[in-house]
Amino acid sequence: MNDRSRTAGLRKKGFFRKGIVYLLLLIILVVTILPFVWMLSASLKNQATIFQHSMQLIPKDPIWSNYSDVWHKVPFATFYWNTIKVTFLSTAGSLISASLAAYAFAKLKFPGSNKLFLLYLATMMIPGQAIMIPQFTTMKHLHLVNxxxxxxxxxxxxxxxxxxxxxxxxxxxxxxxESARIDGCSELGIFARIILPLAKPALVTLGIFSLLWSWNDFLQPLIYLSKEKLYTIQMGIRYFQQLNGTDYPLIMAATTMSLIPIIIIYLFAQRYFIEGIAVTGTKG
Known part of the structure; x- marks a missing residue:
């Protein structure tokens, strides 16, 4: 009886602990999701009801025309295309440069490789604000501003x-x-035919990160772009806000549309994303 009582007590404690953990996770989920739900709800309201019924998450009479109004009031399609172009080229370029450098540091042993790798990683500790002016000066000399x-x-x-x-x-x-070298495969061939196919989860993970950084970047476009026709979607939302003042339903609609591609991509790639995070680890 004592053993059974102890077992029952341990089970109760286990259920209680799991219940506490699930409750905390539920609270975190609600706190995380609620702003997005409110944004979507606000995008379907009018200016009068957005604050009068601020916690009414399901509007009684949703105004879907808010989304079409955004496209008509500013060249939102141009902002979308600019962002897609910049994001695609930035992500592709980042994957190519990072994979080549990572392969060199991981598989090509040369004098000082570890020290050079640590030195390269040390650049992550430099605040972006500290190199903002040198970067702008460089881009200006290269005639790449705007x-x-x-x-x-x-x-x-x-x-x-x-x-x-x-x-x-x-x-x-x-x-x-080693086997590929014995078979006469070049170093570039090993990288392209053997290493990259095996690295799909890690590449997808980095691709998602790079895509998010580029798509959501506001500071760099603010610094380098001053022409409306070049605006990315984040600059476009700011421009739209300047034109429409406090028309919050339309601003929320524009913000919602800026998030849709990111959400879709993550939903399709989340399996690779989770797998990539799990397998990269910290070995080395």
């Missing part, structure tokens, strides 16, 4: 991406490289 290429170049070299991919590459068996 050009999307300034934004793309600034996103190409990503120390965190190099670190993430290197941690994955060092876990791959060295025998793969």
């Amino acid at each position: 050009s999307h290429w300034a934004l793309i170049l600034l996103h190409l070299f990503n120390p965190y991406g190099v670190f993430l991919l290197r941690q994955f590459f060092v876990q791959l068996p060295g025998d793969l490289n």
